[in-house]
Amino acid sequence: MTRRSLPKWREDFPIGWEDDHAITRRDLAKFLTLGSALIAGANVAMAFVPRTHATAIEPKRIASGASLANGSSMLFRFPTESDPCILIRRPSGALVAFSQVCTHLSCAVVYRASDDRIHCPCHEGLFDCAGGRPIAGPPERPLPRILIEERDGEIWATGIEA
Amino acid sequence: MSLRSQSLGVLTTLCVFVGMIVIVQLWLLSTSLEAVLGGDIASARHGAIASVVLLAANGGLLLFASRVGKR
Numbered sequence: 555m556t557r558r559s560l561p562k563w564r565e566d567f568p569i570g571w572e573d574d575h576a577i578t579r580r581d582l583a584k585f586l587t588l589g590s591a592l593i594a595g596a597n598v599a600m601a602f603v604p605r606t607h608a609t610a611i612e613p614k615r616i617a618s619g620a621s622l623a624n625g626s627s628m629l630f631r632f633p634t635e636s637d638p639c640i641l642i643r644r645p646s647g648a649l650v651a652f653s654q655v656c657t658h659l660s661c662a663v664v665y666r667a668s669d670d671r672i673h674c675p676c677h678e679g680l681f682d683c684a685g686g687r688p689i690a691g692p693p694e695r696p697l698p699r700i701l702i703e704e705r706d707g708e709i710w711a712t713g714i715e716a
Numbered sequence: 717m718s719l720r721s722q723s724l725g726v727l728t729t730l731c732v733f734v735g736m737i738v739i740v741q742l743w744l745l746s747t748s749l750e751a752v753l754g755g756d757i758a759s760a761r762h763g764a765i766a767s768v769v770l771l772a773a774n775g776g777l778l779l780f781a782s783r784v785g786k787r
Contacts, residue, residue, distance in 0.1 A: 600752055600760060660753045695755065
């Protein structure tokens, strides 16, 4: 069949069914590779783009020492208003403080006075109160510890121990 | 078997491979996100490196696909 004898529509769309399938597969591979590039880019951006952290941490007054009874806790934010933390006075009277963000999936942990443990209600994670180490559930890393000091009856947060 | 039908078979197989790699990359992205949210940046970086390697494999497959069937 010569080109002159082709119908008009065939001149406009010179691709046969079989060719059409071949082009579709090749285009599909191109689109999938483009998607692959986008996913890889998102993964690299998430892992390598540095996050802004406050370089200098200012000590912050949390509460008065007398306001926290043995076996109780209170929440505060340190070093910025975006960083929730939990201050715990253990039944022994010892004061400890940790980040309130669970190291599993960032749920808020709470103090459970009945067994002196820190509990994550999302996935039943448990941390010990002595060092914030994970002792049950899915979390595998300890809670960041907040360094605290008692000065003249006031409780101050002074730093973070990662 | 004609050369064209052989090319179609090769392209179909390539598409399946590329699709499987994209699915693995999606899984890597979700686990990296979980690691970042948990503060484990090292694991997220390993996931990102693996994702880039898979992208390179996809690029190689695409290059091969662009040559298949061309006369």
